[in-house]
Amino acid sequence: MSQVSTSKDIAFLKGQAAVVRIEILKMLAQAGSGHTGGSLSAADIATALYFSKMRHNPKDPAWKERDRFILSKGHAAPLLYTVLALSGYFDRALLKTLRKIGSPLQGHPCSKLLPGVEISTGSLGQGLSIANGIALGLKMDNTNSRVYCMLGDGETQEGQVWEAAMTAAHYRLDNLCAIIDNNGLQIDGPCCDVMGLEPIPEKWKSFGWHVIDINGHEMEAILKALNEAEQIKGKPTMIVARTVKGKGVSAFEGKVQYHGVVPTQEELKKALEELGENGK
Amino acid sequence: MGSREEQQESTQNTERKPMATRDAYGEALLELGKKRKEVVVLDADLSGSTKTAKFAKAFPERFYNIGISEQDLIGTAGGLSLTGKLPFASTFAVFETGRAWEQIRQTISYSSLNVKLVATHSGITVAEDGASHQAIEDVALMRVLPNMTVIVPADGIETKQVIEAIADFNGPVYVRLGRAKVPVVSPEGYKFEIGKAHKFYTGKDANIIAAGIMVSAALSAMEMLKKDGIDAGVINMSTIKPLDNDAVLEAAKASRLIVTAEEHSVIGGLGSAVAELLSENYPAPVKRIGVKDTFGCSGPSDELMKLYGLTAEDIVKAVKEGLKR
Numbered sequence: 307m308s309q310v311s312t313s314k315d316i317a318f319l320k321g322q323a324a325v326v327r328i329e330i331l332k333m334l335a336q337a338g339s340g341h342t343g344g345s346l347s348a349a350d351i352a353t354a355l356y357f358s359k360m361r362h363n364p365k366d367p368a369w370k371e372r373d374r375f376i377l378s379k380g381h382a383a384p385l386l387y388t389v390l391a392l393s394g395y396f397d398r399a400l401l402k403t404l405r406k407i408g409s410p411l412q413g414h415p416c417s418k419l420l421p422g423v424e425i426s427t428g429s430l431g432q433g434l435s436i437a438n439g440i441a442l443g444l445k446m447d448n449t450n451s452r453v454y455c456m457l458g459d460g461e462t463q464e465g466q467v468w469e470a471a472m473t474a475a476h477y478r479l480d481n482l483c484a485i486i487d488n489n490g491l492q493i494d495g496p497c498c499d500v501m502g503l504e505p506i507p508e509k510w511k512s513f514g515w516h517v518i519d520i521n522g523h524e525m526e527a528i529l530k531a532l533n534e535a536e537q538i539k540g541k542p543t544m545i546v547a548r549t550v551k552g553k554g555v556s557a558f559e560g561k562v563q564y565h566g567v568v569p570t571q572e573e574l575k576k577a578l579e580e581l582g583e584n585g586k
Numbered sequence: 587m588g589s590r591e592e593q594q595e596s597t598q599n600t601e602r603k604p605m606a607t608r609d610a611y612g613e614a615l616l617e618l619g620k621k622r623k624e625v626v627v628l629d630a631d632l633s634g635s636t637k638t639a640k641f642a643k644a645f646p647e648r649f650y651n652i653g654i655s656e657q658d659l660i661g662t663a664g665g666l667s668l669t670g671k672l673p674f675a676s677t678f679a680v681f682e683t684g685r686a687w688e689q690i691r692q693t694i695s696y697s698s699l700n701v702k703l704v705a706t707h708s709g710i711t712v713a714e715d716g717a718s719h720q721a722i723e724d725v726a727l728m729r730v731l732p733n734m735t736v737i738v739p740a741d742g743i744e745t746k747q748v749i750e751a752i753a754d755f756n757g758p759v760y761v762r763l764g765r766a767k768v769p770v771v772s773p774e775g776y777k778f779e780i781g782k783a784h785k786f787y788t789g790k791d792a793n794i795i796a797a798g799i800m801v802s803a804a805l806s807a808m809e810m811l812k813k814d815g816i817d818a819g820v821i822n823m824s825t826i827k828p829l830d831n832d833a834v835l836e837a838a839k840a841s842r843l844i845v846t847a848e849e850h851s852v853i854g855g856l857g858s859a860v861a862e863l864l865s866e867n868y869p870a871p872v873k874r875i876g877v878k879d880t881f882g883c884s885g886p887s888d889e890l891m892k893l894y895g896l897t898a899e900d901i902v903k904a905v906k907e908g909l910k911r
Contacts, residue, residue, distance in 0.1 A: 374668075417697050425668060429692040435658045436693060439665015439673075442650065446626075447669065466689070469658035477650070 315358065319525050322392070323353040327554045328583045329388040329401060334568040337404040340413065343551040343564040345385040347489040347522070348456060351547055354528040355454055356389040364394035367421040373451050374424050374440050378433020379458035379487060380414040381566075386423065387411050395422035431464025433457065434484060438473050441482040441542075452536065455484045460492030463501050468513070474542040475514030482542040483535040484515075487522065489551035491562045510544040522547025554581055602743070602770040607763040607798075608706040610742035612637025614749035615674060619645050622753065626666055628652055630659045630677040635765075636706045638676050656681045660689040660703075667699045672753060678712075679705035679721035679762060687727055694758045695731040702752050703728075704761040709849035710882040710890045711766040711799065720882035726854025728760040729827050735759040735780060736827040738848075738856075740801035741770045744824060747778035755780055764849075766887050768799045771822065781825045783833035789819030792905045793837035793844055797823050797856045800847035800875070803891075806898035811905055817841075818905055829859050831867075838870040843908040845873045847901055849891075852876035871911060873904040 326349050334340045352375075356362070360373040377386045384404065391398045396410075403409035410419035414428025425436050437455035444451050461467065474482055486506065494500050507517045516538045520527040528547070535543035551565070552558030555577040558569075569577055619625050619641050628650045633639040642649035652659040656677055663675040675682070682705040683690070694701050705724065712720045728736045735757060739745040745763065752759045776784065783795075786805065796804035804820045811818040819841070821833055838844050844864065846857035857874030864870050877894050891897050 425664065425693065426697045427692075429688060432657075432661050432689055432693055435661020435689075436665040436668070438658075439662040440668050441665070442662070443626075443666045443669025443671050446647075446671070466655075466657040466661070469653075469655035470661065472655070473652055473658055473662060476653075 316525050319353055319358055322357050323350045323525070324554070324581050326353050326385070326388050326392065328578060328581050329392070330384045331555070331569055331574055331577050333384055333388070333401045333404045335571065335574045336402050337406070338568060339405060340384055340568055341381040341566050342568055343491065343558060343561070344379060344458060344487065344489065345382045346553050346555065346558065347549040347551045348379070348382050348385055348487040349554065350523050350525060351456065351485055351487065351528055352385050352389050354525060354532065356393050358529060359532045360454065361451070362393070364422065367395060371449060371451055374437070374453045376424055376433045376437045376440070376453065376455040377415060377427055378455055379430065379461055380427030382456075383411070383413065383415050386415055390420070390422040393422070396420070430458065430461040431466040434467055434470035434474070437482055437484065438470055438477070438479060441474070441479040442477060444481055445479070451481070453482045455482065457484060457486050459486050459488040459490065459503055459506070460497050460500070462486065462503060471510065471513040471515065478540050479542045480539050483532065483545065484542065485545045485547055487549055488546055489549045491551045491560070491565065493565050495562055506546050510546070514541055516541050516543045517546060518543065519546045520548065522549035523553055556580060604767040604769045605742035606765060606767050607739055607742060607745040608635070608637045608765060610745035611704060611706070611749060611763055612640040614746040615641045616644055618749060618753055619648065622672065624670060624672045625753070626650065626671045626673050628659055628663050628673060628675045630654055630656050630681065632677050635678070636676040638674070656686040657689045660686040661693055663701045664693040664697070664699050667701050672700065672702070674702045674704055676704050676706065678719060679708035679724040680719060683721065683724040683727045683760070690728075691731055695733045698733040698757055700756050700758070702759050702761065704749070704763065706763045707765045708762045709764060709798070710877065710894055710896075711764055711849065711887040713766070713887040713890060714884050716884040717881040722851045722877045722882060723854065724762060725826055725848070725850050725856065726858070729854065729859065733758055734827065735825070736762070737780070737825050738762045738797040739824055740798060740822050741768050741772055743770055743772040743776065744778050748824070751778055751780055762798065764799060766799070769802050771801050771805060778824065781828045781830060783830035784822040784824070785833060786820040786822065788837060788840050790817040791841055791843065791909060792816065793819040793821060793841050794847055794901060794905070795821045795823050795834065795837065795844060795856065795860055796847040797826060799849050800896065803896065803898045804847050804901055807901035807905065810898060810902050816905060816909065823856060826856050826859055829863060831863055834860055834863055835868055838864055838868050843871050843873065843905065845875060845901060845904050845908060847875040847896075849896055850876055852878055871908055873908045875901055875904055
């Protein structure tokens with residue numbers, strides 16, 4: 307993987323992120339329920355990981371040398387399903403079955419049903435511990451595979467996250483890179499009103515992590531941070547990605563009510579126009 | 587009853603001395619570690635008590651102390667299993683199954699990960715530490731989870747076999763071990779099999795289905811009942827899930843009464859499992875010996891067993907009462 311991203315790569319990834327958002331909105335409108343805001347806020351990061359940074363093989367999901375991605379904020383399942391489908395883990399048509407009886411696309415990711423999902427998530431606060439376990443196992447095997455773990459910002463109100471924060475630093479898990487999708491909103495309102503989180507970077511620094519604070523929608527910044535994380539030795543890296551909930555659809559951006567609400571047909575039409583999809 | 591006499595004779599043998607199941611676990615884990623490189627062990631700051639310290643000393647590169655954080659312990663074990671390791675995660679039963687229950691549900695049992703949850707210090711025989719440390723609901727908490735296998739070994743010999751067996755079994759398993767020394771009840775040549783009960787004897791009047799340290803009490807009760815002319819049998823139901831349905835049904839059909847005995851709440855454990863099976867398939871009178879919906883307290887373990895009605899005498903009483911009905 308090249309450490310230098312060309313402007314062509316960046317342009318491709320930006321275009322891909324728009325496609326990811328379009329698919330997320332379509333599948334959510336079809337499903338009739340699901341989490342819109344947090345899927346859109348993390349879309350650029352997931353796009354950078356799946357279509358540039360991570361070594362993975364959709365034809366061999368269990369490939370031993372692969373990099374792992376753990377979606378600790380499991381409610382962003384539509385985002386995970388979209389990047390997996392676009393990568394080629396399964397037929398894109400399956401996206402239409404989200405949340406339906408018999409679908410492997412459960413409301414929250416289920417690893418037993420869907421290839422490419424490393425572990426079932428959905429109950430918040432658990433992904434980082436799992437990522438630590440994988441990172442420990444990979445180190446035992448002396449592989450160069452890396453582990454990525456995406457957390458929600460509200461999710462870090464869970465105590466287990468801080469238990470895992472200590473474990474990752476204690477065992478010097480430099481093959482682990484976590485990302486906080488810091489969109490600042492949770493179900494009941496702004497995080498700062500529900501249960502204050504800041505200063506986020508300082509908290510992780512004091513727990514022994516290398517911290518990179520970025521705009522989570524700037525593709526160049528995301529790639530630069532992921533590359534920097536790879537160079538850090540002896541400690542895990544946390545990328546604090548400052549994002550906007552509902553990013554990409556102006557009607558949803560920064561609005562707390564779009565946490566668990568899907569677009570109406572009219573909203574979908576407008577959103578798709580905005581994202582540059584012209585009747586595709 | 588010949589085998590019973592033989593067994594009493596052979597308790598003179600040093601191999602068959604009373605031993606805490608946690609001590610047997612420590613030894614079994616060490617042996618397993620020598621044989622299988624993929625075995626990793628995690629503990630939450632109680633390795634001296636759970637006896638995982640033995641493994642930790644021999645294989646420090648395969649031992650992870652996660653500190654006093656049971657939720658993280660479970661998740662980390664789950665992650666290790668995803669890389670093909672065979673994790674054994676240990677702490678006290680009340681913390682493992684209670685504090686980390688939802689982590690076990692979401693990460694281990696829902697995804698059916700190959701993680702072995704081996705908890706020690708179960709039941710009221712934790713003794714002096716009192717109710718905060720006495721897990722009397724752990725079997726109920728684990729039994730309710732889909733994909734989970736639940737095993738309660740009766741003695742050190744069975745514990746060692748259980749550890750071997752679950753290492754060869756792919757899937758999540760909960761093993762409940764104790765702190766106190768327990769007499770050997772497994773007969774010579776005993777071979778543990780997951781999901782298979784061991785029948786010591788089938789009684790015509792009553793059959794006692796017991797698990798863990800209560801198997802020993804049940805065997806004593808059987809002898810006491812025999813003197814009073816009551817033909818009672820004993821089954822060691824070490825696998826509580828999946829329950830050996832055939833063994834339970836056969837015992838019920840052979841006699842007039844089933845008595846269950848466990849060092850656990852009467853709610854949700856072995857007694858419940860047996861009653862659930864019988865009520866739907868072969869309604870038969872059942873008496874349950876266990877902790878009666880109350881918390882434990884501090885005290886010496888033998889006195890606590892009396893206080894909570896978990897002795898051979900209590901089993902005898904239950905059998906006699908049950909047969910009077």
